[in-house]
Amino acid sequence: MSRANIGIYGLGVMGSALALNLAEQGFDVAVTNREVSWIADFVAEAGPLAERLHPHSELSAFVSGLKTPRVILFMIPSGAPMDSMIAAVTPLLEAGDTIIDGGNANFHDTRRRAEALGQQDLHFVGMGVSGGEKGARHGPSMMVGGTAHSWTQLEPMLRAIAAKYEGVPCVAHLGPDGAGHFVKTVHNGIEYADMQMIAEAYGLMRFGLGMSAPEIGAQFEAWDKGPLRSYLVEITGALLQYEEAGVPFVDHIRDAAGQKGTGRWTVIEALQMGQSASMIEAAIGARSWSSEKVLRERLGVQYGAGRGAVSVSLDQIADALMAGRILAYAQGFRILRQAAEEYNWPLDFARIAQIWRAGCIIRAALLDDIAEAFENSASHGGQLLEAEAIAAKLQAALPRLRAVAGAALGAGHPAPALSSAVSFFDSLRIGSGTANIIQAQRDFFGRHGFERLDQEGKHHGPWWD
Numbered sequence: 001m002s003r004a005n006i007g008i009y010g011l012g013v014m015g016s017a018l019a020l021n022l023a024e025q026g027f028d029v030a031v032t033n034r035e036v037s038w039i040a041d042f043v044a045e046a047g048p049l050a051e052r053l054h055p056h057s058e059l060s061a062f063v064s065g066l067k068t069p070r071v072i073l074f075m076i077p078s079g080a081p082m083d084s085m086i087a088a089v090t091p092l093l094e095a096g097d098t099i100i101d102g103g104n105a106n107f108h109d110t111r112r113r114a115e116a117l118g119q120q121d122l123h124f125v126g127m128g129v130s131g132g133e134k135g136a137r138h139g140p141s142m143m144v145g146g147t148a149h150s151w152t153q154l155e156p157m158l159r160a161i162a163a164k165y166e167g168v169p170c171v172a173h174l175g176p177d178g179a180g181h182f183v184k185t186v187h188n189g190i191e192y193a194d195m196q197m198i199a200e201a202y203g204l205m206r207f208g209l210g211m212s213a214p215e216i217g218a219q220f221e222a223w224d225k226g227p228l229r230s231y232l233v234e235i236t237g238a239l240l241q242y243e244e245a246g247v248p249f250v251d252h253i254r255d256a257a258g259q260k261g262t263g264r265w266t267v268i269e270a271l272q273m274g275q276s277a278s279m280i281e282a283a284i285g286a287r288s289w290s291s292e293k294v295l296r297e298r299l300g301v302q303y304g305a306g307r308g309a310v311s312v313s314l315d316q317i318a319d320a321l322m323a324g325r326i327l328a329y330a331q332g333f334r335i336l337r338q339a340a341e342e343y344n345w346p347l348d349f350a351r352i353a354q355i356w357r358a359g360c361i362i363r364a365a366l367l368d369d370i371a372e373a374f375e376n377s378a379s380h381g382g383q384l385l386e387a388e389a390i391a392a393k394l395q396a397a398l399p400r401l402r403a404v405a406g407a408a409l410g411a412g413h414p415a416p417a418l419s420s421a422v423s424f425f426d427s428l429r430i431g432s433g434t435a436n437i438i439q440a441q442r443d444f445f446g447r448h449g450f451e452r453l454d455q456e457g458k459h460h461g462p463w464w465d
Ligand SMILES: NC(=O)C1=CN([C@@H]2O[C@H](COP(=O)(O)OP(=O)(O)OC[C@H]3O[C@@H](n4cnc5c(N)ncnc54)[C@H](OP(=O)(O)O)[C@@H]3O)[C@@H](O)[C@H]2O)C=CC1
Pocket: 009, 010, 011, 012, 013, 014, 015, 033, 034, 035, 036, 075, 076, 077, 078, 080, 081, 085, 102, 103, 104, 105, 129, 130, 131, 132, 133
């Protein structure tokens, strides 16, 4: 039997879809899973693709069924399961082999694993995969961090299975060790912010303008044909139009959002690097508060849960979403920029925007402009908000973001992401702000000192004379 090009361990939602995608592209794929009893069913259900799938129930046979140097993709929960699988598989590998973690791993773990395996002449790739099950099956966006050696082996397979944007595969080698997982983490952070803003817009339309769920769905569907075109707007348009027993299906879903950690990591890393991802934090906070449903219900009785009518137009809401989206991307790319410096990663922001244009959850028409802005970054030094075309779009939409966020706050509609977008922008656009007061306070109570505008060096206030 010929040996397989790649092995996939973990035939859950993502692993099985990627295995089928690889098989469809003509690669031989060795497959195995922790629970082995259903591997045979997976292969049997693969139809004509089954001939390219090579099932194994023993880890050692799975490993020896691979061409060398070996490439093994793990699609399992990150954290402890990944560490124990590395421990189990490493003794079976040889110098030059590559282990890939395709899960949503914390990039610190990826750096640690890459370092440890590197000492044994093994290669560890952290690969962010976006697009959910459908993406994995028919074309995901993939963000790869690892050695050049691993990339040489992986590139032909990943280019073949990736989503294509105008014929160009949405996959890139972004840097060493944790670079790919970091970029995926920030991708998810932007995803959180975009989802939250969409939910806030929905809330305003439903409870502030009195529109029905299907009407709002139709509105999102219409917006998906214009500048707001994106996967998240598209699916929101679709899901709002489902009904069950004459009731919008969304009304059957408990309004308590889950989260698995990537959004939170984005914010933690931003803070660690002295940055802030306020819109992403707002989205995480909104999900966390949403999970306190019982408390919310009690407070609703105590304080009232009324949300007033708002007098904003649908066009204003659309522009507010556009401005908010630009600002969420700006925050995401600022974190990437900081991380590139901090970890000495050669992150190519234009390339990142390009590979997010198809296959991934945050794919959006706006990414064309963002990619172009970074391609011509000489004029703005990598600050998205300074790019002319982006600035023009933002300036056009901003008054409406202010109007919508203001109307939401005034009428009691929660809008943490939209309102933090306004504050983020205003904080950055004001050359002379109010941090002099903070500095004076710090010096007053703690003799921390401050810089003066008119003199060099560190100074203290007259309150210490
Ligand atoms: N679903 C999505 O949209 C996306 C998921 N991801 C990431 O991909 C990875 C896989 O996710 P997904 O396919 O959705 O998950 P599933 O729950 O569908 O599958 C999980 C897989 O991991 C295996 N597994 C679980 N625990 C262990 C363990 N301790 N040791 C070995 N194998 C284990 C399971 O084996 P068994 O069958 O025996 O339980 C199964 O094969 C995760 O890291 C996730 O964050 C990334 C992008 C999108």
